[in-house]
Amino acid sequence: MSSSDTSSTLFSPLALTQALPFLPLSQAKVDYRVDLRSEEGLIDTLLRKASTRVMLVNKGKVAVPHGQGDLVDYESVHMRLAFLPGEYLSGALAENPGILAFFLGQESAGPGQVHDYIAIDISNAHQDTPLPDAAHVGADDAFGPERDTPVATGLTMLERAERQLDWVSLRGFAPHCSALEAGLATSASTLSMWHISQRHCPRCGARTQTALAGWGQRCSNAEDGKRVLFPRIEPAVITATVDSRDRLLLQHNTAWAEHFYSVSAGFVEAGENLEHAARRESAEETGIIIGDLKYLGSQPWPFPSSLMVAFKGQALGTRIEVDGEETEDAVWVTREEYMHALASESMLAPGKATIARYMIEEWLGHEI
Numbered sequence: 001m002s003s004s005d006t007s008s009t010l011f012s013p014l015a016l017t018q019a020l021p022f023l024p025l026s027q028a029k030v031d032y033r034v035d036l037r038s039e040e041g042l043i044d045t046l047l048r049k050a051s052t053r054v055m056l057v058n059k060g061k062v063a064v065p066h067g068q069g070d071l072v073d074y075e076s077v078h079m080r081l082a083f084l085p086g087e088y089l090s091g092a093l094a095e096n097p098g099i100l101a102f103f104l105g106q107e108s109a110g111p112g113q114v115h116d117y118i119a120i121d122i123s124n125a126h127q128d129t130p131l132p133d134a135a136h137v138g139a140d141d142a143f144g145p146e147r148d149t150p151v152a153t154g155l156t157m158l159e160r161a162e163r164q165l166d167w168v169s170l171r172g173f174a175p176h177c178s179a180l181e182a183g184l185a186t187s188a189s190t191l192s193m194w195h196i197s198q199r200h201c202p203r204c205g206a207r208t209q210t211a212l213a214g215w216g217q218r219c220s221n222a223e224d225g226k227r228v229l230f231p232r233i234e235p236a237v238i239t240a241t242v243d244s245r246d247r248l249l250l251q252h253n254t255a256w257a258e259h260f261y262s263v264s265a266g267f268v269e270a271g272e273n274l275e276h277a278a279r280r281e282s283a284e285e286t287g288i289i290i291g292d293l294k295y296l297g298s299q300p301w302p303f304p305s306s307l308m309v310a311f312k313g314q315a316l317g318t319r320i321e322v323d324g325e326e327t328e329d330a331v332w333v334t335r336e337e338y339m340h341a342l343a344s345e346s347m348l349a350p351g352k353a354t355i356a357r358y359m360i361e362e363w364l365g366h367e368i
């Protein structure tokens with residue numbers, strides 16, 4: 001095998017197949033370092049390292065530098081996370097139990113050099129901690145034009161961050177940022193939303209405490225064995241179905257915006273496997289029976305906690321019968337018909353950063 005053959009067989013850790021390109025939101029750019037999560041004092045140690053990068057998350061939204069929040073609706077703009085200096089935050093964490101910290105992992109930045117990533121979750125920050133006197137010195141350009149605001153205002157760094165940084169949703173941020181930051185934001189946002197929604201042990205009802213550097217919770221009840229709880233991930237299937245003429249099946253669901261057309265998707269039922277769910281959803285929504293199914297890829301979809309598993313389906317027939325409840329319309333399109341529909345805006349495509357859009361582009365053979 002020649003070297004070029006070898007390189008063509010090297011898959012990214014994200015790709016089980018090469019059908020879809022890198023999908024935003026998937027985290028593969030940092031080493032999770034799961035082994036470090038149970039280390040005593042890990043967060044505090046890392047916050048004191050100058051090389052550690054600290055991002056902020058608040059009820060699932062992430063902080064970006066001042067002024068960037070207005071960019072979400074523009075095409076071809078680049079956005080980045082606002083990173084804060086960790087050393088000023090360990091005090092706030094110690095004094096405010098409502099503030100959570102997640103260790104997101106490590107990025108290799110050259111021989112012997114690593115950046116550790118931490119997300120500070122201020123969703124439940126209630127109380128304030130005065131900043132140490134020198135806290136404003138070098139306190140990150142993320143604060144933008146107001147970076148020189150004197151600490152004497154009495155605002156804590158986190159309060160200032162909350163006011164002066166822009167906060168954007170993952171949906172708004174992901175299409176515009178690097179793969180690394182999209183992944184970091186996805187992990188942070190997912191954990192943040194989980195900790196907001198679950199504060200008690202689902203088994204015994206006792207309060208839970210954050211564990212494993214934010215990736216788990218521990219039930220506080222000794223009689224319940226202080227069990228460790230993990231975030232639930234809900235699998236969903238999404239299927240791009242083609243017929244024998246390689247036309248794509250697109251559907252419009254009642255819950256969607258007008259003219260929005262996409263492929264079939266739905267949650268996996270208890271006791272069901274992925275391929276059954278894909279075939280069932282198709283049959284329910286459009287009456288199309290799928291034969292062969294090919295795995296295309298997957299994408300975390302943390303709204304709030306799904307994992308989208310994508311397939312390409314081969315239809316056994318073409319007779320469409322929409323259910324009229326969930327799905328209002330479904331239609332077979334050729335590539336030419338689809339491009340024409342997009343141009344005339346009789347059809348709108350799924351948003352950037354969605355796996356549905358990549359699936360349609362895979363069928364189309366080019367970007368939308």
Ligand SMILES: [Zn+2]
Pocket residue numbers: 201202203204205206219220221224227
């Ligand atoms: Zn319990």
